[in-house]
Amino acid sequence: MLTVANLGCERDERVLFDHLSFSVANGMLLQIQGANGSGKTTLLRILAGLNSDYTGEVLWRGQNCRQTRQEYQQALFYLGHAPAINRTLTPLQNLRWFCGLQGFSDDAAIHAALQQLGLAGYADIPCHQMSAGQQRRVSLARLSLSAAPLWIMDEPFTALDKQGVAELEARVDAHVTSGGAVILTTHHALQTRHLLTVVNLDALRTESA
Amino acid sequence: MSRSALGLAGSLGTTLQRELQLAFSSPGRIVNPLMFFVIAVSMFPLGGRMSAEVLGTIAAGVIWVTALLAVMLSMESLFRSDFDDGSLEQLLLSPQPLYFHLQVKVLAHWLVTGLPLVVISPLLGLLLHLPEAGYGPLMLGLLLGTPALSMIAAIGTALTVGLARSGLLLAVLVLPLSIPVLVFGAGLVDTALNGLPLTGVVAVLAALLVLAGTLAPLAIGAALRISVH
Numbered sequence: 001m002l003t004v005a006n007l008g009c010e011r012d013e014r015v016l017f018d019h020l021s022f023s024v025a026n027g028m029l030l031q032i033q034g035a036n037g038s039g040k041t042t043l044l045r046i047l048a049g050l051n052s053d054y055t056g057e058v059l060w061r062g063q064n065c066r067q068t069r070q071e072y073q074q075a076l077f078y079l080g081h082a083p084a085i086n087r088t089l090t091p092l093q094n095l096r097w098f099c100g101l102q103g104f105s106d107d108a109a110i111h112a113a114l115q116q117l118g119l120a121g122y123a124d125i126p127c128h129q130m131s132a133g134q135q136r137r138v139s140l141a142r143l144s145l146s147a148a149p150l151w152i153m154d155e156p157f158t159a160l161d162k163q164g165v166a167e168l169e170a171r172v173d174a175h176v177t178s179g180g181a182v183i184l185t186t187h188h189a190l191q192t193r194h195l196l197t198v199v200n201l202d203a204l205r206t207e208s209a
Numbered sequence: 210m211s212r213s214a215l216g217l218a219g220s221l222g223t224t225l226q227r228e229l230q231l232a233f234s235s236p237g238r239i240v241n242p243l244m245f246f247v248i249a250v251s252m253f254p255l256g257g258r259m260s261a262e263v264l265g266t267i268a269a270g271v272i273w274v275t276a277l278l279a280v281m282l283s284m285e286s287l288f289r290s291d292f293d294d295g296s297l298e299q300l301l302l303s304p305q306p307l308y309f310h311l312q313v314k315v316l317a318h319w320l321v322t323g324l325p326l327v328v329i330s331p332l333l334g335l336l337l338h339l340p341e342a343g344y345g346p347l348m349l350g351l352l353l354g355t356p357a358l359s360m361i362a363a364i365g366t367a368l369t370v371g372l373a374r375s376g377l378l379l380a381v382l383v384l385p386l387s388i389p390v391l392v393f394g395a396g397l398v399d400t401a402l403n404g405l406p407l408t409g410v411v412a413v414l415a416a417l418l419v420l421a422g423t424l425a426p427l428a429i430g431a432a433l434r435i436s437v438h
Binding site: 048049050051052053070073074076078080081082083084085086087088089093096097098099100101102103104105106109126 | 212213214215219220222223224226227230231234235290291293294295296298299300301302303304305306310434437438
């Protein structure tokens, strides 16, 4: 699906990574590892197309992502550091907009997704009245609403309780089983039934040094 | 499943709905620019001893400049919360065309911040002894001009949303770009007061609106992509 060729990125005259190449196929779970400040988030943002300040190429199904932006974005689900949930709106309002941006409307699916995440009855409560973990769950409800085959997730386990972490791991496993691909960063020891591919940015840097 | 595909219009509808919900859930976004507009304009008569006649001649200019400032100040909130909470990234990553979503977003913002200014402007005209023939052209000019100003200001907002304190920089970026709208907007009232035909000036204002409405979303999109880096 996604091929990264010879990717390099500098920030403030400091090389974050260079000559980075890997590819992500269907049914693959890829974890980006590295210490704080090693460029994990920057790498994910480059892959998602949010950061274009890099050398090398990011190819989606053989074509440069910059040229096939719309097609690529159709296939991409990105979960960033920030939850992308407006705190003054309710979960229902937030998720309706998300669905609208994907080009469909489906209130029943939104309610089902919220229920699945233990937020039944919270659909019409402004998000600022909810805890950080609950807001994170609202953000994760988008996973069930998205049909994208490629998930890019930056620290998705932040603020989740034990049960939430287990549920999300199961969700990631199910996505990989069904032929999707997941790229994520986490500092938590990921439990998965699938083969975990690791790209370690620290090792990469010591190699090249 | 009751999933129904939305066309482009439906998708834009959800953006419009969201922006309006946001505005009405924090009424300060609607009321503050309006209050600023009223208070700032009403300070001009207090600032100097001016005869009703003199006030009448500067009324259009005062109202237009203040409206411009009100639009610009209200624009600060356009992308701020979306930038902070990550919603902006989702908008940029949407497979839907960004151009139209940005157009709708600015339009929705104008509906709740710019349109009230247009509606209340005759009252301020009265306060400044605007001659009777000036009211219609004032409102018409603002109706065409404020959405154009919103579009122009949104470019500046998009460029500065990543900065912590953007107020003055925003003014420096946006005010020079707003001059044509200001000149023809205030000029429309003068033209009317001098008893000259309005068609030409109205056409120029309408053209400026079309120009801003079609070109600004491109610039806003490019600016946002830079800002989220």
